[in-house]
Amino acid sequence: MPRKSTPREPATETAARPAWLPDFRPGKGARYLQVVAAMEQAVADGGLSPGDRLPPQRQLAELLGVDLTTVTRALAEAKRRHLVEARGALGTFVAAPTVELAQMVDLSMNVPPPPEGLDFDDLLRRGMSQVLMRTDANLLMTYQLGGGSSPDKAAGALWLAPMLGEVAPARLVACPGAQAALAALILALTPPGGTIVTEPLCYPGLRLAAEQLGRAVASVAADDQGMRPDALEAACREHGARVAYLNPTSQNPNARTMPAQRRRDIARVAEQRGIAIIEDDPYWLLTPHAPPPLAHYSPAHVYYIATLSKCLSPGLRTxxxxxxxxxDQGAVLAALRSFALMSTPLSTALATQWVHDGTALALLGNIRAECAARLALARGMLGSLGHPPSAGIHMWHLLPSYWTSRELTQAAHAEDLRVTASDAFHAGPNPPNAIRISLGGVKERARLALALKKLADLLARMPRQHREIVV
Incomplete structure (x- = not known):
């Protein structure tokens, strides 16, 4: 006897579109990567929580207006990043982050964040392909004179135009990173045993290079606008210093930007006293509305360093x-060649290619957007406890009175978080009670959010009291 058919349920209305699904935008990477980035953002913002069930793949494809392959690739990538987990016939769910958080999360290394939706593998493949098409491979694998080729210097002049305007390529030296440039300038501009003056809080690489090269570093009093001009004059008289080091834009570590008038005043002191200024300016292009560099106000007295490591990628080493x-550029080149005969030809050629073909500028725009998103995330996670700047890749966080910088750093390490204590940047006693938090070293924004939440919870509670056990 034929089986009686059961009437089908009437078709349900189209499912509501989840708020976390992206609106695809050109220039933001492949669509499947935009889906993954939106998922990461939703986890960070709380729009998706561990255990939430995602719509079925076909339904997701319909809601997004893409083919099933795009959704399949997106979910595979999300699974690789430990964002989701498949539970067979039950479907796909937002994964719990316990395994990832068991690893150390590094909030101590100042590197630019990977932009949302960027396929860096594809970017590198295309870039290297262009380099090999336009360059003799033999030249990339042999010794080259230090200071960079004509195309390298032309790329440098193009990259520096927003900061300094037109720069003669003859004034440019392409270096294997800012630290190498800094060491070369210390050797070329100061005598053995000489003194370099700088602000009380400064980049640790300066102190390290000076110490290794047999130079002293003396602190110059600063206020909330940066180094004080009167204190610079006094320090130069006291120490006989002829070189000052400054990092005036989104300063490392306190993220302060020196205003234009203070830059003019410092430049005036340099001109009056014949002081050379080393201006280390890695964050200018990440800082909207930054004043012109010191080199703009006193080009005859300022040696200006701009690295790609902090605004594009450390791997470019340029x-x-x-x-x-x-x-005397020859003295600088001689000093540079004494420890770094040349920049790595392959990475420098890639940097030159990217600057000339516009890839570097496009990448910079994406990194700026990612920096802004991460700083906004930090403000949301840390609330009133933090004072994040409006731009850049790090923040300077003043601690509540019940925490010291060293204690908080050690407690964070015990929680699988790495931050940097203030004494890493401060010479002498009584460093500020603060830590530097770097926002670019964590690849996934969702994981950064979880790390910042953990740090905020740690900051909000009193330190544990260590009591001796007496037996």
């Missing part, structure tokens, strides 16, 4: 040094 028009 920094541009601009020397004053009348400077």
């Amino acid at each position: 920094a541009y040094l601009v020397t004053p028009p009348a400077a």
